[in-house]
Amino acid sequence: MAYNIPSHLKGLNQDEVNRARAKYGYNQLVAGHKSTWLELLLGILKEPMLILLIVISLIYVIVGNYAEAAFMLVAIVAVTAISFYQDNRSKKALEELKKLNEPLSVVIRNTQVVKIPTREIVVGDLCITEEGRMINADGIIVHSNDFSVNESSLTGESFSVFKDSTTTDNLVYSGTITVSGLAVFQVQKIGKATRVGKIGESIRTIKEEISPLQIQIQKFVKAMAVVGLVIFLLVCLFSYLNTHNIVGSLLNGLTLAMSVLPEEIPVAFTTFMALGAWKLMREGIIIKRSSIVETLGSTTVICTDKTGTITANIMQLKHLYDYRSDTVYAEGEFDDKALNELIDYAMWSSEPVPFDPMEITLHKIYEETQKNDLRRSYQLFHEYPLEGKPPMMTHLFENNEKERIIAAKGAPEAILSVSQLSDADRDKIRGVIETFARQGYRILGVAKSHFEGNDFPAKQQDFKFEFLGLTVFYDPPKQGIREVFQHIYAAGIKVKVITGDNAETTKAIALQAGIVNDTPALNGTEIVGNTEGDIIVLAERTTLFTRMFPDAKLAVVNALKKNGEVVAMLGDGVNDGPALKAAHIGVAMGSKGTEIAKSAASLVITNDDLQKLIVGIAAGRRIYTNIKKAVQYIISIHIPIILTVSLPLFLGWIYPQIFTPVHVIFLELVMGPTCSIVYENEPIEKNTMNQAPRAMGKTFLSINELGISIIQGIAITLGVLFSYQLTAQHGGSEEKTRAMVFCTLIFANILLSYANRSFYYSIVESFKNRNFLLVGISCAVLILLFIILYCRPVASFFEVTALSGSELTTALAVAAVSVLWFEIYKLIRRA
Incomplete structure (x- = not known):
C-alpha cells in the first residue's frame, strides 16, 4: 500500500x-531465555525413567555386575538421546511458529517505508499506524x-480518542488500537519500558490454561505412577x-516399576502437538x-x-x-453525465x-468517468468514522477557497433514515434495494449535505x-467454496454466517455458496x-445473522x-x-485480515483459503486419533x-526372574519411538472426516476403549x-525359556503396532496408508532381536x-494368535 507521508x-x-538497539535492546517484554546445558541436563535427570535407570546402575556397580551397569549407562544415553531428539523437534517446530506469529510493523527508515518484525523497532524509529x-x-x-485510537486496554474506556501532533495528549501507547485514519509517531519507549510493558510484568506470571486432553493424560500418568x-x-x-x-528384591521391584511407568505418554503428547502445528504451518495455517x-x-x-x-x-x-x-445504470453505462454527482459523492x-x-473500486470509477479530478484540490478536514446500527460514515x-464537500455512504437503511425523503420515496427505494439484494449484491447508499461554520454536529446522523442513490457491488463466492462447505457438513459440523451485510444479500450468497439454511435471518x-x-435458543437454530x-x-x-x-x-x-478472541478457535485471514483480527485469533490462514480450515480440522482429528x-x-x-x-514371581514358577532390568529397558527403548515417532507420522484414516466431531470434554479413553486395550494386553x-510354560515343560533351560518369552513379546509388540493402526479397518487395509517410519523401526527391532x-x-x-x-516360528505363531484375534473384532465392527 502507498502511504502519503510528508517528505521531511x-x-x-x-x-x-x-x-539505539545497543542502548535500549529489542522491543519485547521478555528477553528470550536459552537453556544452558546444565539446565537441559537437570531437566532430563528429573525424568522418572532416568532416575530408575541411574538407581539400577548404581545397584549393579555396588554388587559388581559391571557389564549390566555399562548396559544401563548405554540405556541412559539412549533414553537421553531420544528425549533430546523429540524435544529438539518439538522446540524447533514451536520456534518456527513463534517467528511466523510475530507481527510486522511499518516504519520509515532512510526515507523508505518498510515492514519489519515488531521486536526490531528501536527508540527513535518513525512508525506508521493506520x-x-x-x-x-x-x-x-x-x-x-x-x-483516532482506542486505549481501552490501558484506560478501560471503550470510546475512541482523536489525537494529532497539536493536541494536548499527543502520545500513543503500545497495545492500543488505531480506530480510524493514519498517524506517524516517533518511538520513545519500547519493550518493558512501555506502559503496557510495566503491566505485562504481572501478566507474565499467568500460565496458559491447559487443555482437557492434557488434564486427562496427566491424571492417567499420575494414576499409573501410583500403581507402579x-x-x-x-x-x-x-x-x-x-x-x-x-539387592535381588530391589532389582525385582525396580524392574516392575520400570514396566509400569508410562513415561512415553507425556512425551508423545508434546511431540504430537508441536509437530502437528509445524506441519499445519507448512500448509499455510499458522497456529498460535x-x-x-x-x-x-x-x-x-x-x-x-461473508465478505x-x-x-x-x-x-x-x-x-x-x-x-x-x-x-438503474448497468456496468458499461457509468459514463452517463446524469451519474456524475452520484459517482463524485460515492468517491468523496x-x-x-x-x-x-x-x-478502491469507487476511486477507480471516478478516475474513469470524471474529466476533472479534484482530489488534489480538496483536503479531508473532518471525518465521522464508520459507526451506527446499521453503520454509515x-x-x-x-x-x-473554503468550498466544502460533505459526503456520506453506508448501509442503505442508515442513509435512508437520515435523508429528507417522503415515505413513498423511501418505500420505492426499498423496493429497488430488495431487488438487488435478492441477487446477492452488496449495496451502499450515498448522500450529500451542506453545513456552514465549524460547529459540527456531535453525530453524523444530525446533518x-x-x-x-445507490452503488451496487457484486462480490462473487470464492471458487470451489461449495465443495468446502460440503466437506464441512460431511464432517458433522454446522455452519453459521455472521455478517454486517443485509439479509437478502446474505441469503443469496449463502445459497450460491451451498450453505444449508431453512430458518429466517436475524439481525x-x-x-x-x-x-x-x-x-x-436463537443462536442454535439460526444460520444467517445479518447487520451484525x-x-x-x-x-x-x-x-x-x-x-x-x-x-x-x-x-x-x-x-x-x-x-475471534472469545471463540474456542479464532481464525483470521492472513492476506486481507486486519492486524487486530490476526492478533485476536488463535489461528491464521495465510492465503485466505477456507479449504485450509478443513485441512486444520482433519489434522486435529488425525492427531487426536x-x-x-x-x-x-x-x-x-x-x-x-x-x-x-510379576506373575512367575508371585506364582512360584520355576524361573521367577524371567526378565531383568536389562530386558525391560530394551523393550522400553522399542516402545518409546514406536508410540511417539511412528504413530505421530500415521496418516489420517479415510473415514475420519465423515464422522461427527467428538465432544471436547469427553473422557480421553472411554470405558470401552480402555477395556479393548486391557483385553489386548491380557x-x-x-x-x-x-510360550514360557511350553518351553519350561519341554525341559527348556532358563536361558531358552527367557529367549522364547522375549521373542514372543517382541513379535507381539511389532504385530500390535500394525494392528492398532486402525481400530476399524483391517491390518491389510491399513497398509494402504504408507508409514515408512513404522516399517523402518520394525526392521530395526528385528535386526536387534536377531x-x-x-x-x-x-x-x-x-x-x-x-x-x-521351529522355535522362532512357534514364538511368531503364538504372538500372531495373541494379537491378530483383534482383526476378527474389527471385522465384526465393520459388519
Whole structure:
C-alpha cells in the first residue's frame, strides 16, 4: 500500500538503528531465555525413567555386575538421546511458529517505508499506524490524518480518542488500537519500558490454561505412577520374604516399576502437538498455541464472516441507481453525465487513500468517468468514522477557497433514515434495494449535505442529508467454496454466517455458496435485545445473522459456547476482534485480515483459503486419533511386561526372574519411538472426516476403549506365558525359556503396532496408508532381536540362547494368535 507521508520525515539510518538497539535492546517484554546445558541436563535427570535407570546402575556397580551397569549407562544415553531428539523437534517446530506469529510493523527508515518484525523497532524509529492496526511501541505523534485510537486496554474506556501532533495528549501507547485514519509517531519507549510493558510484568506470571486432553493424560500418568509405586513395594516385600536377598528384591521391584511407568505418554503428547502445528504451518495455517491443534478436531460449529471469507472480496461495481432520474445504470453505462454527482459523492465518502475493495473500486470509477479530478484540490478536514446500527460514515473536504464537500455512504437503511425523503420515496427505494439484494449484491447508499461554520454536529446522523442513490457491488463466492462447505457438513459440523451485510444479500450468497439454511435471518438488534437464555435458543437454530455489530457477534459466539458447542469463528475485520478472541478457535485471514483480527485469533490462514480450515480440522482429528492409538498401544504392551515380570514371581514358577532390568529397558527403548515417532507420522484414516466431531470434554479413553486395550494386553500376556510354560515343560533351560518369552513379546509388540493402526479397518487395509517410519523401526527391532539371539557375547549378556527355526516360528505363531484375534473384532465392527 502507498502511504502519503510528508517528505521531511526521513526516519533513522542503519547506524542510528544499531546505536539505539545497543542502548535500549529489542522491543519485547521478555528477553528470550536459552537453556544452558546444565539446565537441559537437570531437566532430563528429573525424568522418572532416568532416575530408575541411574538407581539400577548404581545397584549393579555396588554388587559388581559391571557389564549390566555399562548396559544401563548405554540405556541412559539412549533414553537421553531420544528425549533430546523429540524435544529438539518439538522446540524447533514451536520456534518456527513463534517467528511466523510475530507481527510486522511499518516504519520509515532512510526515507523508505518498510515492514519489519515488531521486536526490531528501536527508540527513535518513525512508525506508521493506520485503521485496524495495533500500536507496538510508545511514542509521540509527528504527523496524522484523521487519526483516532482506542486505549481501552490501558484506560478501560471503550470510546475512541482523536489525537494529532497539536493536541494536548499527543502520545500513543503500545497495545492500543488505531480506530480510524493514519498517524506517524516517533518511538520513545519500547519493550518493558512501555506502559503496557510495566503491566505485562504481572501478566507474565499467568500460565496458559491447559487443555482437557492434557488434564486427562496427566491424571492417567499420575494414576499409573501410583500403581507402579504400590506394585514396587509389594514385589520388593514379597521377593525379600522369599529370598532374604535385599539387592535381588530391589532389582525385582525396580524392574516392575520400570514396566509400569508410562513415561512415553507425556512425551508423545508434546511431540504430537508441536509437530502437528509445524506441519499445519507448512500448509499455510499458522497456529498460535500448539494445544489448539487438539481443539480443532472437536469443532462443532463454524461461524464465518461473508465478505472475503465466503466471497472473493473483489467488489465489482455492477449497477448504479440514480435517485433523481429513478434510473438503474448497468456496468458499461457509468459514463452517463446524469451519474456524475452520484459517482463524485460515492468517491468523496471513501477514504482518500482507500484500502477497502469497494472504496478502491469507487476511486477507480471516478478516475474513469470524471474529466476533472479534484482530489488534489480538496483536503479531508473532518471525518465521522464508520459507526451506527446499521453503520454509515461521513467525510468533510475543503479546498483553498473554503468550498466544502460533505459526503456520506453506508448501509442503505442508515442513509435512508437520515435523508429528507417522503415515505413513498423511501418505500420505492426499498423496493429497488430488495431487488438487488435478492441477487446477492452488496449495496451502499450515498448522500450529500451542506453545513456552514465549524460547529459540527456531535453525530453524523444530525446533518440534513440529500439522498443521491445507490452503488451496487457484486462480490462473487470464492471458487470451489461449495465443495468446502460440503466437506464441512460431511464432517458433522454446522455452519453459521455472521455478517454486517443485509439479509437478502446474505441469503443469496449463502445459497450460491451451498450453505444449508431453512430458518429466517436475524439481525444484530434482534440478538442483543434478548435474554441470555433466548440468545442461546436463537443462536442454535439460526444460520444467517445479518447487520451484525461487534457486541452482537460476541453474544452469538458466547451463546453457542454456553450451549456446549466448540466454536470456530472466522473473520478479518476490526469488528471481528472480540468474537475471534472469545471463540474456542479464532481464525483470521492472513492476506486481507486486519492486524487486530490476526492478533485476536488463535489461528491464521495465510492465503485466505477456507479449504485450509478443513485441512486444520482433519489434522486435529488425525492427531487426536493418533494420540489415542499411541496411548492404547502403550497400555496394551505394558500389561504383558508387568504380568510377565510379576506373575512367575508371585506364582512360584520355576524361573521367577524371567526378565531383568536389562530386558525391560530394551523393550522400553522399542516402545518409546514406536508410540511417539511412528504413530505421530500415521496418516489420517479415510473415514475420519465423515464422522461427527467428538465432544471436547469427553473422557480421553472411554470405558470401552480402555477395556479393548486391557483385553489386548491380557491376550498378549496369555500368549507370552504360554510360550514360557511350553518351553519350561519341554525341559527348556532358563536361558531358552527367557529367549522364547522375549521373542514372543517382541513379535507381539511389532504385530500390535500394525494392528492398532486402525481400530476399524483391517491390518491389510491399513497398509494402504504408507508409514515408512513404522516399517523402518520394525526392521530395526528385528535386526536387534536377531543380534541378541545369535551374537554369542550379546546373547550371554542378555542371558538368552539361540532359537531354532521351529522355535522362532512357534514364538511368531503364538504372538500372531495373541494379537491378530483383534482383526476378527474389527471385522465384526465393520459388519
